[in-house]
Amino acid sequence: MSALLELHGLEVEIEGLPILRGVDLEVRPGEILGVVGETGAGKSMTARSILDLLPAKARLSFDTCTFGGEDFIPARARQLARGHRIGFVPQRPRGSLNPVFRVGKQIVDTLRRLRGMTRKEAKDEALSLLRSVRITDPERVYRSYPHELSGGMCQRVCIAIALAGEPELIIADEPTTGLDVTIQAEILKLLGEVIAEHNAAGMLITHDLGVVADVCDRVAVMYAGRVINLGTTVEIYREALHPYANQLVSIASSLDSGGTPQEIPGRVPNPGDDLAACAFAPRCFRAEDDCFQEEPPLVHIEGQMAFCHHPLTSEVVSA
Amino acid sequence: MTGPTDTLALRDLTKIFRIKTGTFRHADLRAVDDVSVSITPGRTLAVVGESGSGKTTLARLILRLIDPTQGSIRLEGTDITQMKGAALEDMRGRMQIVFQDPYDSLSPWQTVGRTVAEPLLLHENMSRQDATGPVAAMLERVGLSPEHARRYPHELSGGQAQRVGIARAMITNPALVVLDEPTSSLDMSVQSQILLLLQSLQEERNISYLFISHDLTVVRYIAHDLAVMYLGKVVESGPAAEVFASPRHPYTEALLKAAPRPDPHYKTDHVHLLGEQPSALDRAPGCPLFGRCPIAEDVCADMPQELVEIEAGHRVACWKRT
Numbered sequence: 001m002s003a004l005l006e007l008h009g010l011e012v013e014i015e016g017l018p019i020l021r022g023v024d025l026e027v028r029p030g031e032i033l034g035v036v037g038e039t040g041a042g043k044s045m046t047a048r049s050i051l052d053l054l055p056a057k058a059r060l061s062f063d064t065c066t067f068g069g070e071d072f073i074p075a076r077a078r079q080l081a082r083g084h085r086i087g088f089v090p091q092r093p094r095g096s097l098n099p100v101f102r103v104g105k106q107i108v109d110t111l112r113r114l115r116g117m118t119r120k121e122a123k124d125e126a127l128s129l130l131r132s133v134r135i136t137d138p139e140r141v142y143r144s145y146p147h148e149l150s151g152g153m154c155q156r157v158c159i160a161i162a163l164a165g166e167p168e169l170i171i172a173d174e175p176t177t178g179l180d181v182t183i184q185a186e187i188l189k190l191l192g193e194v195i196a197e198h199n200a201a202g203m204l205i206t207h208d209l210g211v212v213a214d215v216c217d218r219v220a221v222m223y224a225g226r227v228i229n230l231g232t233t234v235e236i237y238r239e240a241l242h243p244y245a246n247q248l249v250s251i252a253s254s255l256d257s258g259g260t261p262q263e264i265p266g267r268v269p270n271p272g273d274d275l276a277a278c279a280f281a282p283r284c285f286r287a288e289d290d291c292f293q294e295e296p297p298l299v300h301i302e303g304q305m306a307f308c309h310h311p312l313t314s315e316v317v318s319a
Numbered sequence: 320m321t322g323p324t325d326t327l328a329l330r331d332l333t334k335i336f337r338i339k340t341g342t343f344r345h346a347d348l349r350a351v352d353d354v355s356v357s358i359t360p361g362r363t364l365a366v367v368g369e370s371g372s373g374k375t376t377l378a379r380l381i382l383r384l385i386d387p388t389q390g391s392i393r394l395e396g397t398d399i400t401q402m403k404g405a406a407l408e409d410m411r412g413r414m415q416i417v418f419q420d421p422y423d424s425l426s427p428w429q430t431v432g433r434t435v436a437e438p439l440l441l442h443e444n445m446s447r448q449d450a451t452g453p454v455a456a457m458l459e460r461v462g463l464s465p466e467h468a469r470r471y472p473h474e475l476s477g478g479q480a481q482r483v484g485i486a487r488a489m490i491t492n493p494a495l496v497v498l499d500e501p502t503s504s505l506d507m508s509v510q511s512q513i514l515l516l517l518q519s520l521q522e523e524r525n526i527s528y529l530f531i532s533h534d535l536t537v538v539r540y541i542a543h544d545l546a547v548m549y550l551g552k553v554v555e556s557g558p559a560a561e562v563f564a565s566p567r568h569p570y571t572e573a574l575l576k577a578a579p580r581p582d583p584h585y586k587t588d589h590v591h592l593l594g595e596q597p598s599a600l601d602r603a604p605g606c607p608l609f610g611r612c613p614i615a616e617d618v619c620a621d622m623p624q625e626l627v628e629i630e631a632g633h634r635v636a637c638w639k640r641t
Contacts, residue, residue: 038506038507038508039477150595153595180369180370180533180595180596181369181533181535181574182369182573182577182592184577184579185576185577185579185587188579207507208579209581210536210578210579210580210581211579213579213580213581213582213583214579214585214586214587233583237582237583248508249581251507251508251511252507252581253581253582254540255511255514255536255539255540256536256540256580256581256582258540258560260515261511261514261515261540263511263512263515264508264512267478267479267508268508283508
């Protein structure tokens with residue numbers, strides 16, 4: 001299957017600090033790719049690079065990048081793709097809506113800009129978008145200001161705006177973080193449904209492995225500015241190749257089942273820290289000398305890829 | 320329900336905030352409404368609920384940071400509801416808190432050593448010299464080194480800062496520690512380190528924890544008992560394993576089913592509570608869930624249901640499920 005979005009060797013540097021150190025990933029048509037990692041792993045920066053939302057001081061480089069089969073330059077996404085071919089659902093829905101304009105106007109403006117609609121067409125389309133995100137009284141929401149709506153409702157509005165340009169890819173950055181559990185479940189379900197209904201693909205950035213298991217088809221696990229393990233959700237949760245991904249999943253599942261979690265010693269490195277050849281080596285229970293000295297190789301096994309000298313699989317161990 | 324051996328026993332605890340709604344108008348917000356729970360030594364009671372359910376107000380009441388409107392709080396058998404001045408200051412050494420954000424809760428101007436020593440100076444009238452030894456021992460116990468005493472909070476990682484918060488809370492050897500979302504701002508790998516530390520401290524010192532959280536995964540792991548709050552009311556309580564296995568209140572059910580689990584073969588059930596949590600201002604007299612509840616009947620609108628014991632220790636406030 002050819003990828004919708006394919007990125008190789010994405011690097012981002014901010015004031016001399018390496019934030020992304022060669023990110024490789026692909027999003028396939030129709031799938032939802034989860035991007036997980038801890039603070040500072042580079043999840044949001046990866047999304048922001050694709051959306052051309054990096055801070056002004058950031059310097060970006062990459063080896064190859066294609067979107068829909070064509071070359072795509074992340075740093076010029078503003079005119080080409082953002083909003084139009086790539087929709088964005090933000091982390092803080094209320095904060096990303098303009099507080100002084102009614103919700104309806106904000107959707108209408110987006111539609112007129114992206115799709116060149118007349119005012120009348122845009123209003124009809126805005127109401128139908130609000131209905132498509134399961135808002136039962138679209139007329140009222142259309143006339144409301146953001147502060148008159150609940151957090152869950154604001155996020156529905158943001159999803160409607162993300163859909164306005166009929167995007168092929170929707171990137172959602174921690175879309176449910178500030179929301180209550182019961183609302184979170186509804187928003188995730190909605191996001192999955194609208195992505196399918198619009199024949200789009202999704203990229204969901206989160207730190208919550210429960211959320212990933214719930215909605216994602218494949219997962220990319222990031223650590224210290226790289227994707228270190230990528231595979232189908234089922235494979236990654238069954239037996240992730242990379243020891244870091246493996247332990248992360250096992251902590252989450254042992255907490256969930258009431259068991260005692262393993263401990264990963266140490267802490268996540270900060271950008272600019274001196275890193276071993278494999279950034280995880282100092283915390284890894286499988287690390288040997290080669291992990292500190294040589295770049296970890298890319299291994300492909302059963303629907304997964306990982307950068308690791310000593311991946312967790314019987315085949316490689318016995319080889 | 321409450322016995323003489325309880326570390327903490329709350330009876331009918333209520334806090335009503337008067338909110339100004341106009342020049343001459345007020346509305347009552349029942350932030351905590353008639354809550355009665357207790358914790359025995361060495362056990363963890365988790366209070367779960369969504370934002371606005373009153374969890375944090377409950378913690379502030381227990382620690383006597385705000386005064387209750389009604390009801391009583393007993394700590395180790397002593398009624399502390401009306402306690403004031405020096406007596407209350409002495410009592411504070413017996414009850415401590417660990418906050419959600421480890422950086423916000425440490426003074427940026429004080430060294431770690433000073434912060435951890437503070438409760439000893441305040442509640443046990445210890446001199447700074449005398450405190451140095453216990454502080455060093457406490458820092459080692461929470462997995463830091465005595466050298467950390469000279470550092471400032473900004474030099475610490477999130478996990479280390481939270482260890483300092485725990486050291487400060489534990490240094491007076493309290494009977495009760497309120498843990499207000501102690502791991503929710505931490506990364507997963509650090510979260511498990513902190514949970515393991517809290518658990519081993521509890522076993523070693525027989526401390527009671529009141530664990531406030533909205534994260535059911537963490538609660539499932541650490542809690543012995545569970546109280547589910549909705550709009551200021553405890554709607555269900557009981558042994559954690561029992562409540563997780565067979566929730567009875569429709570709200571508890573919704574909460575448990577909606578929580579995503581780290582298992583791709585498990586699909587969360589998107590439960591059918593209608594709409595979102597309403598305002599707690601001037602609530603109707605009946606069940607707080609009325610209006611969102613899929614199984615509500617007329618009686619639920621007008622008559623509040625009390626918690627009813629349906630199995631040993633398992634209590635539910637619901638007309639339809641008792």
